[in-house]
Amino acid sequence: MMTPGWSWYVIALVVINIVGCGWLLWWTAKRRPGDPKPEDTSHYWDDGDITEYNKPLPKWWINLFWITIVFSIGYLLYFPGLGAFAGVGGWTSSGQHAIQKAADNARLDETFAPYRGKSIDVLAQDPAARRLGRAIFNNTCATCHGSSAQGAVGYPNLTDDIWHWGGRPEQILATVMKGREGVMPEWGKVLTGLGGEHAVSDVVAYVRALPDPARLMQNNYGAARGKPLFEAVCASCHGVDGKGKQDLGAPDLTDDYWLYGSDSASLYATIAKGRHGSMPAHEQLLGETRARLVAAYVWSLSNSQATAAGAQ
Structure with missing residues (x-):
């Protein structure tokens, strides 16, 4: 919204420019006593066959300038252009957009x-x-x-x-x-409180082993420690078997598709810091x-x- 001060400032600039254009047009078109005749000149080029005269612009050309000035005044009265003045036509860009949008x-x-x-x-x-x-x-x-x-x-x-x-x-x-709003909460502090400083890494090891359960207990001590932590914290959304729940948007952790990456660093960040996906x-x-x-x-x-x- 334009303040009154800025509005009057813009109006003054517009009026000064229009009046200035009119004055300049009138002043330069006016002939005064002592002005050289249209055919008089002192400008010759070296070859002598090119001469610059002092002839004024044709009358129709001058009139076109005046018509342009009159048109600009009418335009500024009909459309908004004089500061905060809305114009007598009631045109607005938002209204024009609404009309075009309705047609489209x-x-x-x-x-x-x-x-x-x-x-x-x-x-x-x-x-x-x-x-x-x-x-x-x-x-x-x-x-x-x-x-x-x-x-x-x-x-x-x-x-x-x-x-x-x-x-x-x-x-x-x-x-x-x-x-959809897919939210994976931050579990870093909760898991650390339950399983110690390596708890998040243990859950990562268990999640990475989910696609091949036979490997879970084959010298995978991290996964073995992560299993009860997963069942205590993660199974409510992803299920005890890690198959996920579509009604919650909880992904299946047993397939080979990972939205944020399947490497240990990405999984650690997902579990410890959480994720928030928005559709x-x-x-x-x-x-x-x-x-x-x-x-x-x-x-x-x-x-x-x-x-x-x-x-x-």
């Missing part, structure tokens, strides 16, 4: 109308729907998940069959529309139909066989 939304609604309310697996079998879903994905989701949807550290790979919150069509749609809700941004299209595209990435079979 109407065109989008017409484009997406054939796909409204259709289930994700049905949309995934429609090549046109997948193309639209991919375009929406590239504009909205690729920033985090990448244009190939294979993710990065902290951002899930959407092309495999591993889903922390569930990979069924309705679960993917819920993720897109409502968002924003896109319902308000995209609307239901566009959310369905992008969810269908994402579902098709890990269900290519079902998509191809349904399209036949």
Whole structure:
């Protein structure tokens, strides 16, 4: 919001510039007694056939300058431009944006109308729907998940069959529309209090051994010490067997997919310091139909066989 002082300052600058332009135009166009005639000159070039005269601008050209000044005054009265003065036309950039947005939304609604309310697996079998879903994905989701949807550290790979919150069509749609909050609490101090200074490392050793339980008791003393700590602290979310719980977003620790890395240092940081992953809700941004299209595209990435079979 512009203060009155700044408003009057801007108005004064505008008025001074307009008046100055008018005065300069009038002053330079005026002929005075003693001025040389238009054909008089004292400027000659060396070859003698190029002469500079003192002829004024054509009248129509001068008039165009005056018309420009009058137009600028009318423009500043109709549109906001004089400080805090809103203009008699009532135009605002936000209002213009709202009008343009409404027109664009109407065109989008017409484009997406054939796909409204259709289930994700049905949309995934429609090549046109997948193309639209991919375009929406590239504009909205690729920033985090990448244009190939294979993710990065902290951002899930959407092309495999591993889903922390569930990979069924309705679960993917819920993720897109409502968002997800994946929180891994800090357990460093708790584990140290329960198992001593090496407790976090012991839990790391146990977690790293989960994919191959037969190795747990084969001279893996760290894993053996970490097992009861895991069952006491971690099993409530990840399960006693480490298979995870999709309703909580707790990942399966027995597969070979690790969102933040599987090396000992990454696991130690995850357990000791915690993690917080946020998937924003896109319902308000995209609307239901566009959310369905992008969810269908994402579902098709890990269900290519079902998509191809349904399209036949």
